[in-house]
Amino acid sequence: MVTKTGSSDPVFPQPPSANQKFFDTAAMSDPLDVAGQNALDLVQRAAGTSKESTKRAISIVNELTLKLRSANNRIHELEVKLAHSQERAERAERWFRTISDELQRQFLELPDNPPEQAQRNYIRMASSRAERNENRFEGFERGNSE
DSSP, X not given: OBOTTSOBOSSSOOOOOTTOOOOOTTGGGSHHHHHHHHHHHHHHHHHHHHHHHHHHHHHHHHHHHHHHHHHHHHHHXXXXXXXXXXXHHHHHHHHHXXXXXXXXXXXXXXXXXXXXXXXXXXXXHHHHHHHHHHHHHHHHHHHHHO
16 A cells, blocks of 8 residues: 555555566565566567567558559559550451442442453452562562672
8 A cells, every 4th residue: 555655565565657667676576576577578578569560561551552553553554555456446447348348349349340340350450469569579589689
């Protein structure tokens, strides 16, 4: 019991404050004090370990959050590029259909030409293209033989 002067009853000593330890070995002769001090030491050690673990976990969470944000940004960029590429592919397909339809209309389905005439026009166009390619090849051979 504590008196008004601040001294304690010798039978019931005061426990140390939260930041204070018993350093006096004579004061620690009572097994209750030793057990109490050991318990406080364990609590403080556990609190320190818990704080370190919490700091480490927060650091890992922050790092992973940054990586996740970066991955989400990259996914968004790739989705934008994908949409752009899909749109270009669709436009290319439309152009291909338009050109194909025009070729068919111009060379194969002329209303005033019978089907045989359209076929001859197509063969003539293909043979003139082949002749041009042969001329290019011959010019290439002449250039290499010199």
